[in-house]
Amino acid sequence: MVSLSDHESTSRDGGPGGAAPAPTLGDRWRALPALVRFPLAAVAAFAAIVALTSVTGPTADLRIGSVGYYMLAIAGLQLLIGYSGQISLGHGAFMFIGAYTVALLVLNQPALPLWLNMIITVVLSCGAGLLVGAATARLHGPYLAGATLALAVGLPSLTVRYPELLGGSNGLAFSTRGAPASLAGVVTDTQWQAAAVWLTTLIGLVVLATISAGRLGRRMRALRDDESAAGLAGIPVGRTKVIAFVISAGAGGLAGACQAYLLGTATPSSFGVTLSLSLLAALVLGGLGSMWGAFFGAVALVYIELWGEDLAHALSLDSNVANNLPIVFFGVLLILIILVWPRGLHGMASSLAGSVRRGR
C-alpha cells in the first residue's frame, strides 16, 4: 500500500534504455527494509529540492516550501483518513496550534534554535491530538466529522479572546534568522527556508511512512475496513484510533509550524474552515490510501491557485470572477475526480504507468 516503492520502480522502469534489468532493480529496491528504504528516498528527495531551489528565484522557493508543509499536513491526514478511516474535517486546527506555538516561541524565547521549536511544537500538537482523539474515539463517520469541524471553527476564535497573548485578529508577526552567516554568499534566505521546511517535512514523512508500513499501519487498515472484525481479531480499537489521531495531529502541528516559519506570521484567518476542507480535498484529489497521494495533493493545492491567478490575468477577467476562479476550479476538479476517477491523481498516475509497462 505504501507506494514510495511503486514510484521508485516506475521511474526506474521509465529510465533510458532500461528494458530488461529495470524490474530487478525495482524488486531489489522493494526488498530493502522500510527503515533503510524510506530514509534513502528522503535523502534523494532532499537533494532534488536543494538542486531545484538553487536554480529558482525567491518566490518559487517559497512556493516549493509551501508544497512541503502542505504535503506534511496532508500525509498526516492520510494516515488518519486513508489508513484508519476516521474522517476529520478539522485538521486546520492542528496547523493553527503549530503555527501559534512557533510564533509564541520565537517572540518570547528568541534564543531557542529552530529545531527545538519544532520539537516543542510536535509535542504540544500531539498532546492536543491526544485530547481530541480521546474525546472523539467513540464517534464515527459523520459524528466525528461534525465534532472536528466545530473544532476547526472554534479554536481560532481563541485569538480574539486573548488578544494580548495571541494578537487578536491581526495575528502575530515575527522574523526568523535566515541562512547562517557562514553560508551568506552560497544560499539565499528563501533557499535556506525552503530547505529547512523540506527537511522537516521529509523527516515527518519518513516517520509516517514507516508507521503506516509497519504493524500499527496494518492495524489501522484493519480498523478502517471493518471495525468490529478488527476488534474481534484482538486489535485494541479505541487505542489504535487515538494513536492515529495523535500522530496525525503531530504532523499537522509540524506543518503549521513550517508555514509560520516560512511566512513569518500566524493569523487566525488563515486557519479557517477553508483550510481544513482544502486539506481534505487535496488528500482526495491526490488519492486516498497512498503517501504519494499527499504529494500530488499538495502540488495541486499550491499550483492550481497559482494557475487560476495566471489564467485570470491572461484573460483579463473581471476581478470578481478572477478572485473566485481558483475556488471554483478546485471544486469542479474535486467533483470530476470523484465521479470519473475515484482513486485520485495517484491512482491515475499508477494506472497510466501500468498501461505503459504493459504496452512495452
Place this chain on the structure above:
Amino acid sequence: MDQFIDLTLNGLSQGAVYAALALSLVIIYQATRVVNFAQPALALISVYIAYTVSQATGSYWLGFGAALATGLVLGAATERLLIRPVHGRSPLNAIIVTLGLLLVLQGLAGMIWTNEPHSFGYPMDYRGRFSAADWFALGSVGTAALLLFGLYRFTPLGLRMRAAAFRPEAARLSGVRVGLMLTAGWAIASVIGALAGMLAAPPFIFPNVLDEVFIFAIAAAVVGGLENPFGALAGGVLLGLGMSYVSGYAGPELTTLAALAILVVVLSIRPDGLFSRPTARKV
C-alpha cells in the same frame, strides 16, 4: 433576571434557524446516508436569488417565494446530477462531492454577486426584546416542521419516501419509484435549507455569510442524532440557548467553543446523539 429572559428569547430565535438547517441535513441523511456539506451553498444561492428578485420587484415576499423555489430546484438537481452517481460507494466520496459543490457554488456566488456584502433586509421589524422578525423565525420554522411531520406521517407521498429511505429494495418491489423519492427528499430538504438561509442572512449577505450558521446546524444535527428530525429540532434549540447564555455571560468570542463543548459533552455520553436508538449490527 431580565438579562436571562433576553438571552433565552434570543437563543430561541437563533436556535430556530439552526434547527431548520439541521432538519434539512437530517432529512437528507435519513434518505441517502449523506451529510450534505453543500447545504449552506444551496441556501446561499437561494438567498441571493431572493435578493435579486426583491431588488427587481421591491417585494420581500416575492423574493422569499423565489428563494424557496430555487432551493427546491437546486436540491433536486444536486441529487440527480451529483449524488446519484456516487450513491452506495464509500461515504467519503459523497462527502467530497458535496464539499466540491460547496466550493463551486460559493465561488460562483462571488463571481456573480461579488464578494462585497449587500444589505439584505428583515421581512418585518427586528428591533426590541422579542421582535416581529424573531416571531417570524420561530413561527416559520415551527410551521415547516409541522408540515414536514404531516407529510411523512399522513400522506401517501410521505409513506413512499419513508419506505424508499428505510427499505429501498422492498419499496422498489412494491412499485415505489425509489430514485424519485430520494430526489424529492433532497428537494424538500433544500427548501427548508433556503428558509433557514432567509432567516440567517440579514442584515448583510456575502458568500460566506452562512458558514458559521452551518457549523452550528451540523453540531445541532449531530447532537440530536443524525437520524432523527425531532433530534435536529431539539439539538438546534439546545445549541441556540446554550450559545446565547455563553455569549451573554462569558463573552461572544466563546460561542463557537461553547458549541464544541456541548457537542463533546453530549456525544461522550451518547455517541450517536441524544435521540438515536442504539443499533445492533451483524458482524
